[in-house]
Amino acid sequence: MKREEFYRKQKRASNKTGKPTNACETIQILLFTPDKELILQKRSLEKKHNPGLIDKAIGGHVTFGFTPTYTTMSETLQELNVPSFVLDSKEDFRKTFHLLKNYLDRSALIQFVESDIIVFEKIIQKKIVKIANKSHFYLGFYNGSIKPIDKESSGVLYYKWNALQKEMKVSPELFTYDLKYFLKRYRKKIESFLKIVDEKNK
16 A cells, blocks of 8 residues: 555544554664764654654655565665664674774664554644554664755754653653654663663673
């Protein structure tokens, strides 16, 4: 099903029953710098979904016939204009981080975390719509420059972990439901993930 058709049908379903009837497959990536800053984007006001809200730097739909890993590499190239290394094993990721940590200005390093079906609230054309996603969640590091390559983003933001937690409590309406959900659900895993920066290569 084409993306536009999916959202059109799910908007009707949400208005009629208050819940989605189908799920689309997506990849969701929280990207950090080696200084433990979370890279976020402010979505363009021209976007149909969640216009003007602060969201994760990389996310995308898995095209029929593509794997989540292939989609992750493709989205990273499209959004950051750099290649990425996508790893499933935590140990392989740790070793690769220490091998490539001085080259993260020209490539992203991404670790798969978990897949699950989640119901999100999205603002679509000024209305809150419940959308189901089969989300493949990833964490990663990147230390290069970021320049939005299209009109989907109106800017890039860098947040220290503790500062972001405080701002989300004070002004939760500035952030997408997706981002708030992932930060809450995976908080412990994120904090454990960031400790790799402080490790010495073994």
